[in-house]
Amino acid sequence: MxxxxxxxxxxxxxxxxxxxxxxxxxxxxxxxxxxxxxxxxxxxxxxxxxxxxxxxxxxxxxxxxxxxxxxxxxISIGLPMRSYILYSAMYVNELLARVVEPNTPYQVLFLDYLNVLRELAQAENPEPALRRFELALLDHLGYGVDFFHCAGSGLPVDDTMTYNYREQRGFIASLTIGQLTFTGEQLKAIAARRFETPEQLRAAKRFTRIALKPFLGGKPLKSRELFIPRGRSTGK
Missing domain, CATH: 2.40.50.140 (Nucleic acid-binding proteins)
Structure with a gap:
């Protein structure tokens, strides 16, 4: 080198x-x-x-x-990570260590990582920054999904309709409600990586957990366990 x-x-x-x-x-x-x-x-x-x-x-x-x-x-002093924000940053580090292939260049992902650290260092609520980074990471891992069209009909998603997620297929319009169900409005927010309501953030968190699970396997994330006794939301 x-x-x-x-x-x-x-x-x-x-x-x-x-x-x-x-x-x-x-x-x-x-x-x-x-x-x-x-x-x-x-x-x-x-x-x-x-x-x-x-x-x-x-x-x-x-x-x-x-x-x-x-x-x-x-290059500069370390980015300050106070109290519970520190554990969110540790989660980001663990994600990279677990899912990114070694010895493979990821120049754009490196900038996404730098951006999420900067956001976390200034954040009161870590969740929007974490969701944006998770979605960026999924993109770099080649996890492609169409948030704008129904995978069954090909029609544009409607804000008021509900869609069930199907792995390797996408989102299909359905009246069935469950953990894999998202509204069209939530799907558009996830695609734009803009989360203006608590419901949009919760939907994004559900989706990224579903999408990251195959990359993480069955081994739990240690950084999530750090917050269990504290009873406070980490955003993870």
Whole structure:
């Protein structure tokens, strides 16, 4: 690898007595795992830098499953994530670590990630930012769905009608109401990624959970478990 790349640390874990294994999201290289030798030593100049939500310039060398970090420097101070917003940001990091293929460039997704961190750092309610990021992530994963037309008839969706979601098909007009049911007005809000009412946000959350489930598999997200005892909505 040549030159510095813009990166974020998604997660880190101890390796031996002095080193760290880093899950990193890079603008040009995508998601990758790096070994940071000596990063846990008391006098390491990397110790305070390798934190989530801190934009970094990074450089590494070597091939194989775990290249070695050779340089890291903060581009700016870390984006501030206060109280419950922190857990929403941790959820975003876990999503990337779980569903994005390693060593695959995602330059546009990197910008979407940077945008959601900026939004979360300023948000009182994290839900709109999280829903927009989830929908962007689904787009980058190739999850295509038509929110504007009934998959059965091909007609444009009507704001007042209800549509049931069918995996790999889309939304089909139906009078049956359930967890897979959305109004035409909700579908248009999801497509536009603009959520002006609580009902639109709840519908978007239902849809993204349904759509992300095949990518996540049966393993629960650890970041969701952090909020269970607190009884407060995280937006996840």
């Amino acid at each position: 040549e030159g510095l790349q813009r990166c974020f640390v998604l997660h880190s874990r101890p390796y031996s007595e002095t080193s760290l294994i880093l899950d990193v999201f890079s603008e040009d290289a995508g998601r990758l795992t790096l070994l940071s030798k000596g990063a846990r030593r008391k006098r390491s100049n990397l110790k305070g830098a390798l934190q989530p939500f801190t934009p970094l310039f990074m450089k590494w060398s070597g091939k194989g499953s775990m290249p070695v970090l050779t340089h890291a420097e903060p």
